[in-house]
Amino acid sequence: MSNWLQSLGMACLGAFERLGRASILFVQILSGLPSLFGRVSLVVYQIYSVGVLSLVIIIVSGLFVGMVLGLQGYNTLVDFGAEESLGVVVALGLVRELGPVVTALLFAGRAGSALTAEIGLMKATEQLSAMEMMAIDPIRRVLAPRFLAGVIAMPLLAAIFSAVGVIGGYFVGVGMVGVDDGAFWSQMQDAVDMYDDIYNGVIKSMVFGVVVTWIAIFEGNDAIPTSEGVSRATTRTVVYSSLAVLGLDFVLTALMFGEI
Amino acid sequence: MNSRMVEIWVGIFVAAGAAALFMLAMKVSNLSSYSNDEGYTVTARFEDASGLKVRSPVSMAGVRIGRVTGISFDKHSLEAVVTMRIEKNYDTLPSGTSASIYTAGLLGEKYIGLEPGSGASDCDDALLAELEGKKSAGNENKECKEEVLKDGTELKLTQGSMVLEKLIGQFVSRFLSEGDADKEKKK
Amino acid sequence: MQNNDDIIIKVRNLSFARGNRVIFDDIDLDIKRGSVTGIMGPSGTGKTTLLRLIGGQLQPTAGTVEVDGECVQQLNRSELYRLRKRMGMLFQNGALLTDMNVFDNVAFPLREHTQLPEQIIRDLVLMKLESVGLRGARKLMPSELSGGMARRVALARAIALDPMMIMYDEPFTGQDPISMGVLVRLIRLLNDALGLTSIIVSHDIQETLSIADDVYLLSGGKVVGHGTTEELNNSKSEWAQQFLKGLPDGPVPFHYSAADYADDLLAGVDDKPAAGEAV
Numbered sequence: 001m002s003n004w005l006q007s008l009g010m011a012c013l014g015a016f017e018r019l020g021r022a023s024i025l026f027v028q029i030l031s032g033l034p035s036l037f038g039r040v041s042l043v044v045y046q047i048y049s050v051g052v053l054s055l056v057i058i059i060v061s062g063l064f065v066g067m068v069l070g071l072q073g074y075n076t077l078v079d080f081g082a083e084e085s086l087g088v089v090v091a092l093g094l095v096r097e098l099g100p101v102v103t104a105l106l107f108a109g110r111a112g113s114a115l116t117a118e119i120g121l122m123k124a125t126e127q128l129s130a131m132e133m134m135a136i137d138p139i140r141r142v143l144a145p146r147f148l149a150g151v152i153a154m155p156l157l158a159a160i161f162s163a164v165g166v167i168g169g170y171f172v173g174v175g176m177v178g179v180d181d182g183a184f185w186s187q188m189q190d191a192v193d194m195y196d197d198i199y200n201g202v203i204k205s206m207v208f209g210v211v212v213t214w215i216a217i218f219e220g221n222d223a224i225p226t227s228e229g230v231s232r233a234t235t236r237t238v239v240y241s242s243l244a245v246l247g248l249d250f251v252l253t254a255l256m257f258g259e260i
Numbered sequence: 261m262n263s264r265m266v267e268i269w270v271g272i273f274v275a276a277g278a279a280a281l282f283m284l285a286m287k288v289s290n291l292s293s294y295s296n297d298e299g300y301t302v303t304a305r306f307e308d309a310s311g312l313k314v315r316s317p318v319s320m321a322g323v324r325i326g327r328v329t330g331i332s333f334d335k336h337s338l339e340a341v342v343t344m345r346i347e348k349n350y351d352t353l354p355s356g357t358s359a360s361i362y363t364a365g366l367l368g369e370k371y372i373g374l375e376p377g378s379g380a381s382d383c384d385d386a387l388l389a390e391l392e393g394k395k396s397a398g399n400e401n402k403e404c405k406e407e408v409l410k411d412g413t414e415l416k417l418t419q420g421s422m423v424l425e426k427l428i429g430q431f432v433s434r435f436l437s438e439g440d441a442d443k444e445k446k447k
Numbered sequence: 448m449q450n451n452d453d454i455i456i457k458v459r460n461l462s463f464a465r466g467n468r469v470i471f472d473d474i475d476l477d478i479k480r481g482s483v484t485g486i487m488g489p490s491g492t493g494k495t496t497l498l499r500l501i502g503g504q505l506q507p508t509a510g511t512v513e514v515d516g517e518c519v520q521q522l523n524r525s526e527l528y529r530l531r532k533r534m535g536m537l538f539q540n541g542a543l544l545t546d547m548n549v550f551d552n553v554a555f556p557l558r559e560h561t562q563l564p565e566q567i568i569r570d571l572v573l574m575k576l577e578s579v580g581l582r583g584a585r586k587l588m589p590s591e592l593s594g595g596m597a598r599r600v601a602l603a604r605a606i607a608l609d610p611m612m613i614m615y616d617e618p619f620t621g622q623d624p625i626s627m628g629v630l631v632r633l634i635r636l637l638n639d640a641l642g643l644t645s646i647i648v649s650h651d652i653q654e655t656l657s658i659a660d661d662v663y664l665l666s667g668g669k670v671v672g673h674g675t676t677e678e679l680n681n682s683k684s685e686w687a688q689q690f691l692k693g694l695p696d697g698p699v700p701f702h703y704s705a706a707d708y709a710d711d712l713l714a715g716v717d718d719k720p721a722a723g724e725a726v
Contacts (some may be wrong), residue, residue, distance in 0.1 A: 025339050041263070044611035052269045055276075091288045122545075130542035133502050134556045134608075139560070156277025163280035166288055185287065193315070194289040202281070236593075 010203025022218040025134070025143075032137070032144035042145040043152075050111040050146070050213075051153030055160070058103060058111055062094075062161035065102060066168025069093050072176050073169075086179050087188030090169030095201045096257065097161035097191060101249050104208035107154060108241035113217035115146055116237040117242035128221075135182065143221065147213050154209025155202050177201040204249070211248060212241040298348045299326060300411035301332045304359040304372075308420030311370035312361055317346045320357075321373040328372065348408065355407040358417030370407070372423060377417065391405035398434060453610060455465045455480040456501060461510035465494060468495055472668035475711050478661075483645040485659035489690070489699065492665045494648040498614045502534060504557075515611065532560060535605030535613040539620065541597035543604070548587040549576070552603045554678075554685050560608060575603040576642075578640075579633060595626025599633065606637065611643070612644040615635075619651040631658055648712065652691055664690060666699070692698040 025222035028248040036043055073089035119142065122128050166188075172177040192198070216237045309331055318326040326346035334341050346353070356377035361370055409415075458476035462469070470493035478669030480485045487496055499505045501512055503519045512519045514685045517530060520574065527555045541550050553572045557563060563571075576582040579599040587596060598618060603615050615634065619627050637657045649655045664679070664687055672679055672687040673710035680685055705711065 015366075045263070045266055047273065048266045052273045057271060095284060095288065125545070126538045126542040127544055129499075129504065130536070130538050130544075131534040132504060133531055133534065134559070134604075135528040136559050137528070137554070145686060152271075155282070157272065159277050159280040159284060163283045168285075188288055192289040194285060198281075198284050198289050212352050254437045 010016040017230050022214070025139075025218050025221060026214055027215075029147050030138050032140040033148060035140050036144055036148060038076055039145070040212050042141075044149050045143045046149030047138075049106075050115065050149050051157060053114075054107060054110045054153070054157060057106055058157045058161050058192065059164050061102060061106055062099075062164035064100055065161075066090060066094060066165030066170075067172045069098070069165070070169035070172030071177070074173060078122065078161055083173075083177075083179050084183040085187050085191075086169070086173045087186075088191040090173070091166055092197065093193045094162040094165040094169075095197050097249070097253070098157045099165065100201055100204040100208055103158040103205060104154065104159045104245040105189060105242055107150075107157060107209075108216070108238055108245065110115060111150065111153070112212050112237045112241050113234045115150070115213070115216040116220040116223070116234045117230055119217060120142070120223035120225070121164035123221065123223060124225035124227070124230060131214045132160040139164045143217050145182045146241070147217055150213030150216070151206065151209045154212070155205040158208075196257070200252075204252050204256075207252060208245050209247060211244050215244060262328075262413065275287040288308065292333045294301065296339060300348070300351070300409070301343055302409055302411075302413045302415060303341055303343045303344050304418045305334065305337065305339040306337060306359075306361060307419050308423065309342055309361060310421045310423055311363070312372070312421065313370070316369065316371050318372045320350075320353070320376070325374070327331055340415040341371070350399065351408060353409040354418070355411060355413060359415045360417070360419040361421040364424070374415075388433055453480055453560050454478065456646075457511075457513040458501075458512070459511050460544070461500065461507050461512065463493070463500060463505070463507045465675075469668050471500075471507070474665070474668070476663060476670065478643055478644065479639075480647060481642065482660040483635065483647065483658050485655040485662040486545050486646060486648045486665060487650055487662060487663035487690070488680075490650060494650075494665060494666070495616050497645070497665075498536065498616055498648055501614065502531065502536060520674070532608055533611045535608070535610040537598065537605050537613060537615045537618060538698075540594070540618045541589070541601035543597055543601055545589050548586055548588050549581065549600050551584075552600060553607055554587065556604065556607045571594055571607065572603075576600075578606070578637065579603045582628075588724055592678050593626070595622050595629065598622075598630060602633065602637070606641065606643075610643070612646065614651070615645065615647045617649055618647060618650055619654045627654060634658060654691070656691075666690070 027231045069090045070086060072082055073093075075084050077085055077089065077170045121126075122142065128142065131141060170184060174181050174184050219233040219237045219240070220230075223229045278384055312328060312331060314331060316328045317324045318328060326344050328342055330343040332341045332343075333339075342359075353374065354376055357375050358375050360373050360375070362373045364372055383427045454477045456476070456478040458474065461474050461476075472623060476486075476497075476629070486497060488494055491722055496505065500507055501519065502697075503522065506520060514530060514534070517526070519527070519530070522530060526692050541551075545557060548554070550572055553575055554568050557568050561568075573582055573585070576585055579602050581596060581599055581603065583595065584592070584600075590598070592600065604614075616629055618634065622630065631654050634645055634647065635661040636665075637643060647655055647659065658677065661675060662673070662679055663670055666686060672684055678690060682688070686698045688694070688704060689699060695701050706714075
């Protein structure tokens with residue numbers, strides 16, 4: 001029994017320790033951001049690897065999620081004779097929730113894990129130490145550009161996801177099951193608000209971008225420098241950032257849309 | 261992958277993201293129907309403004325001509341004060357316009373419907389003068405220009421929300437009291 | 448601020464512990480300017496840790512490390528970074544940045560620390576690569592290099608900023624005889640040609656002894672031997688003799704400490720089942 005309590009206490013202490021290290025790293029990365037003004041090319045290269053390389057999976061998933069929403073929404077709405085509202089269902093579902101959340105989950109799986117593995121391997125092969133010994137701060141040179149790139153790429157990816165999803169919903173709704181073209185768009189435009197829905201969706205995806213990239217970079221930087229350590233860190237990135245995204249989504253939704 | 265290709269791809273990516281945001285803004289949301297903040301504000305007092313929200317539409321003859329910008333409670337008159345912004349190009353509404361709160365469909369959202377009414381106009385004075393036979397010079401050429409709604413005008417004629425429970429309650433109580441009256445008669 | 452003191456690195460009363468494991472226990476070291484100093488000892492005696500302490504990447508539990516008159520532990524970040532620009536370090540596997548080719552790797556510290564025009568950087572990089580004999584390999588990616596070539600590229604990178612000293616972390620491990628010979632020659636050559644001070648951490652006795660002016664033997668967190676190659680070869684210390692000659696048994700026992708052999712065999716089963724099923 002006391003053993004069990006002891007290990008619980010140890011686990012708690014370990015969790016706090018990691019949270020503390022992660023927070024310190026976050027502040028260090030933030031303080032490294034201003035030095036990137038003169039180094040735009042570093043950030044551009046990282047936007048390529050976290051953003052452009054995630055583009056295919058985002059577009060394909062967005063298209064299918066939109067199509068499924070179109071189909072399911074139609075099946076439910078048609079019972080109430082409200083199939084004209086399909087555009088509203090698709091657009092609100094994507095812009096408010098699915099766009100930011102699914103993008104963040106995919107981003108964690110695609111770009112986050114890659115970031116962790118890359119940084120973890122750089123640590124394991126002593127590249128980060130070597131930079132330090134060359135008097136180059138790895139936080140500024142390696143971590144900060146990746147962080148900024150993730151934060152920039154995420155809202156763009158989420159917007160692309162939502163837009164492609166709406167097109168997918170349109171394709172199914174108007175093209176396949178025969179909702180009226182005009183009603184689809186006009187009902188959508190009537191119900192979706194620029195500030196309430198789209199801005200808030202963008203803010204959500206920015207927050208997710210910060211959190212997912214932060215977790216990915218921290219896990220990579222904190223990985224035990226062995227192949228097993230890096231693989232564990234990669235798993236942790238995906239698990240923790242998915243949980244963080246879903247939990248934060250509830251909080252943000254309550255703040256933005258809820259009247260709690 | 262040389263750096264030029266990377267830059268091109270990142271450029272494409274950023275452009276695609278911006279295009280997607282633009283599409284969401286213009287095609288999906290109501291941004292295109294915003295005629296920004298230009299326009300004029302009028303107020304109206306309602307006995308009951310339940311169900312009305314900020315940004316609810318204000319329409320006339322079924323066409324949306326503005327939005328509700330604020331709802332507040334006047335603690336002296338115990339009425340709801342609703343401010344609404346009417347778009348700039350609809351500047352010919354007569355000052356006698358009345359405002360009512362309606363429901364779109366049976367369960368739809370509340371909106372304010374404006375109905376035109378004759379406003380006080382210069383013509384009224386002219387007409388009166390004519391009737392009284394006091395024909396004053398210079399009045400013949402004066403066009404009968406109706407007064408229109410301007411910034412800050414308050415709509416005098418209003419009708420508040422119909423609350424379904426109240427209506428049903430009234431209906432039921434009337435039905436019951438009629439039934440009672442019938443019973444009385446039979447006795 | 449060049450310090451003309453004859454001793455470039457002074458380690459005084461240095462202690463370092465990782466958790467409960469004491470790695471250094473009150474050691475003193477002096478490294479002479481312009482010399483090649485070998486630091487040798489069995490694996491796990493913290494030789495690499497010593498280099499990290501000198502480079503300021505780790506903080507000692509007690510004692511000081513002075514490099515060129517500056518106490519590494521008392522420097523703030525920017526002073527430490529300024530000092531590190533004058534120190535080169537060669538990591539065990541080269542630690543080349545895997546996302547750039549050989550040329551960009553060598554150019555990396557120059558581009559980060561100087562505002563030199565690209566033409567001058569190119570000339571400098573080619574000079575450094577020429578000195579390690581890999582000018583022709585400048586277009587290769589690190590993954591295309593052999594271990595020895597990667598170390599030579601890393602050496603070119605380490606000397607890119609013309610440091611006053613270079614620390615070599617196990618430069619000879621896992622090399623075939625030819626590339627080992629190349630590295631041995633290069634270290635001595637560069638040291639003398641560029642007026643460097645070299646510190647070699649290694650357990651390859653013959654190679655290190657062949658170029659070192661001065662050798663320290665570390666074991667169990669202590670300095671157990673110090674002197675020139677001849678002095679050590681003639682040393683009376685049993686430990687030094689075992690280490691230098693590579694004898695299997697001696698002060699360092701062949702057996703990891705364990706229960707009595709006969710008792711162990713008779714005990715039958717260990718407390719826990721074997722890890723066999725987990726594999």
